[in-house]
Amino acid sequence: MGVALREILVDFRSDAAWQELQGIAAVDAHNALYQFLSIIRQPDGTPLMDGQGRITSHLSGILFRTLNFIEKGIKPVYIFDGEPPEFKREEIEERREQRRQAEAGWQEAQERGDTEEAYKYARSASRVDSYIVSSSMELLRLMGIPWVQAPSEGEAQAAYMARRGDAKYAVSQDYDALLFGAPVLARNLTISGKRRFRGRVVTLNPERIVLADVLKGLDLTREELVEIGILVGTDFNQGVRGVGAKTALKIVKKGEFRERMRESDPDFDPETVKSFFLSPPVTDDYALAWPAPDTRGIVQFLCGDFGFSEERVNSALEKLQTKTGQKTLDQWF
Amino acid sequence: MLKATIDADIFRESVDAISALVTECRLHAEPDRIYTRAVDTANVAMISFQLKKEAFESYQGTKEELGLDITKLKNILGMMTKGGSIRLNLPEGGQKLELSFNSYHYSITLLDVNTIRKDPNPPTIELPGRIVISGDVLFSAIKAASVVSDKIALGIDPSRQQFYMMAEGDTDHIRLELGRNELEELTLVEVRSLFSLDYLKDMGKIMARAEKVEIHLGVNHPVKFSFDIAGGRGHIDYLLAPRIEAE
Numbered sequence: 001m002g003v004a005l006r007e008i009l010v011d012f013r014s015d016a017a018w019q020e021l022q023g024i025a026a027v028d029a030h031n032a033l034y035q036f037l038s039i040i041r042q043p044d045g046t047p048l049m050d051g052q053g054r055i056t057s058h059l060s061g062i063l064f065r066t067l068n069f070i071e072k073g074i075k076p077v078y079i080f081d082g083e084p085p086e087f088k089r090e091e092i093e094e095r096r097e098q099r100r101q102a103e104a105g106w107q108e109a110q111e112r113g114d115t116e117e118a119y120k121y122a123r124s125a126s127r128v129d130s131y132i133v134s135s136s137m138e139l140l141r142l143m144g145i146p147w148v149q150a151p152s153e154g155e156a157q158a159a160y161m162a163r164r165g166d167a168k169y170a171v172s173q174d175y176d177a178l179l180f181g182a183p184v185l186a187r188n189l190t191i192s193g194k195r196r197f198r199g200r201v202v203t204l205n206p207e208r209i210v211l212a213d214v215l216k217g218l219d220l221t222r223e224e225l226v227e228i229g230i231l232v233g234t235d236f237n238q239g240v241r242g243v244g245a246k247t248a249l250k251i252v253k254k255g256e257f258r259e260r261m262r263e264s265d266p267d268f269d270p271e272t273v274k275s276f277f278l279s280p281p282v283t284d285d286y287a288l289a290w291p292a293p294d295t296r297g298i299v300q301f302l303c304g305d306f307g308f309s310e311e312r313v314n315s316a317l318e319k320l321q322t323k324t325g326q327k328t329l330d331q332w333f
Numbered sequence: 334m335l336k337a338t339i340d341a342d343i344f345r346e347s348v349d350a351i352s353a354l355v356t357e358c359r360l361h362a363e364p365d366r367i368y369t370r371a372v373d374t375a376n377v378a379m380i381s382f383q384l385k386k387e388a389f390e391s392y393q394g395t396k397e398e399l400g401l402d403i404t405k406l407k408n409i410l411g412m413m414t415k416g417g418s419i420r421l422n423l424p425e426g427g428q429k430l431e432l433s434f435n436s437y438h439y440s441i442t443l444l445d446v447n448t449i450r451k452d453p454n455p456p457t458i459e460l461p462g463r464i465v466i467s468g469d470v471l472f473s474a475i476k477a478a479s480v481v482s483d484k485i486a487l488g489i490d491p492s493r494q495q496f497y498m499m500a501e502g503d504t505d506h507i508r509l510e511l512g513r514n515e516l517e518e519l520t521l522v523e524v525r526s527l528f529s530l531d532y533l534k535d536m537g538k539i540m541a542r543a544e545k546v547e548i549h550l551g552v553n554h555p556v557k558f559s560f561d562i563a564g565g566r567g568h569i570d571y572l573l574a575p576r577i578e579a580e
Binding site: 291292294295296299310317318325327330332333 | 374378454456483527554575
């Protein structure tokens with residue numbers, strides 16, 4: 001979901017060439033997986049599945065996007081969400097309800113034979129569950145790509161690692177990483193550069209947002225940026241009805257944050273959410289290493305267990321091997 | 334048609350050697366031998382395997398191509414006790430290979446050969462460096478190197494008249510040097526290539542049983558390991574693509 005700050009961040013987004021993005025990238029895994037699940041689908045919205053009916057969209061997404069990263073000189077580390085904070089419960093329950101409705105809508109649309117409508121609903125019904133997470137971790141392990149289990153929010157951990165200098169930037173479609181203090185946020189790191197947006201297919205280029213530029217440009221502290229987020233609404237709280245990013249900016253500048261929050265919902269204490277953004281639970285317990293991929297293991301896992309086409313996986317892996325240093329025999333035949 | 338009896342240990346060694354690289358292969362039967370040539374799924378390693386008629390206790394074969402599920406075969410052989418003989422029978426154009434051992438009689442459905450990758454052509458590679466070493470020593474070095482790293486450099490230092498194996502980890506380093514008197518043969522030409530220990534470990538287990546292994550090396554070229562099995566009545570070549578040195 002993320003925080004709707006686009007309006008005030010537009011001026012600070014700059015196109016980034018792939019080579020400028022070379023280096024270590026802390027990728028919000030949940031965000032990436034959700035994207036794969038919602039985008040990698042058949043025309044009627046059915047996700048990719050193996051013979052046993054297990055979803056494989058996310059595995060396809062991880063394989064090809066990660067290979068693309070490596071080819072471009074980006075060393076990814078995937079950050080998985082841990083336990084959500086207590087106050088996120090409400091939001092999670094709401095998302096569940098939305099998904100339930102979307103699932104019902106999808107089935108209905110399929111029965112009607114309305115492919116376009118079905119696709120729309122199917123996307124909203126995407127769910128990142130424990131199977132999706134564990135199978136993704138296994139594929140990453142085989143690919144020699146490190147992942148980190150965040151104690152709480154993945155974006156918070158990604159932001160922390162970028163702040164420490166262990167990663168050059170955080171990767172997420174959501175702006176939350178900026179609120180968590182990521183010095184640089186990269187978006188739209190997709191392979192095709194195409195994305196469905198409100199029913200249309202648009203071409204997107206990788207873009208970069210530098211937190212320091214945002215704060216300087218809007219003359220804000222990070223704390224104030226977090227306040228704007230809270231007014232608009234975050235994953236952890238409902239925003240103030242009718243307040244968008246621009247209005248929120250004005251409110252914060254006038255120093256009326258507390259007042260407006262109290263007016264909107266006297267029972268809600270914004271300080272809990274604020275301090276969560278400013279000092280979220282993070283961990284130092286991670287090791288970043290990119291060992292050689294276990295290509296045979298990958299083929300066994302994807303083609304043996306999940307019925308991927310061996311030809312397709314092999315040709316993709318060739319890229320990985322050349323980059324990680326393993327040559328193939330092809331050039332000597 | 335294939336009708337043969339073979340020592341169970343020789344058959345097991347043969348299947349193990351193939352299974353080090355592939356899970357299925359096209360096995361060719363001919364009047365005087367069986368052979369296969371297969372590349373692993375990642376196109377990194379190749380095995381050329383042959384077992385002469387003489388390696389069998391009895392052998393009758395006509396030209397035939399068998400699609401073998403090597404993993405299944407390995408599991409079946411795993412059930413068997415050591416020693417004894419295995420009888421193989423494939424009728425002309427048959428789709429099931431009969432395999433008998435003691436009082437066990439297996440009927441194994443063959444794979445459709447069209448679903449298995451075609452045999453690659455034998456590559457033409459010039460590999461000037463040649464070393465002859467005991468399989469046991471070679472495997473020990475591979476095991477030792479895999480403790481510190483996931484890759485190993487193999488090379489010849491002509492000035493010191495040595496064959497060396499060197500592995501470098503993040504913090505540790507191992508170098509094994511073998512001079513002329515510790516080797517059966519050594520050509521004095523400067524060669525060096527880097528290889529994945531992942532593959533070498535699997536091949537090494539098989540090579541460990543060979544009295545002599547011929548290693549052929551070049552500069553950033555594949556390595557070829559060539560050795561006999563079944564007391565010289567069978568032969569295996571493993572070919573492994575190098576890794577790129579600079580990282």
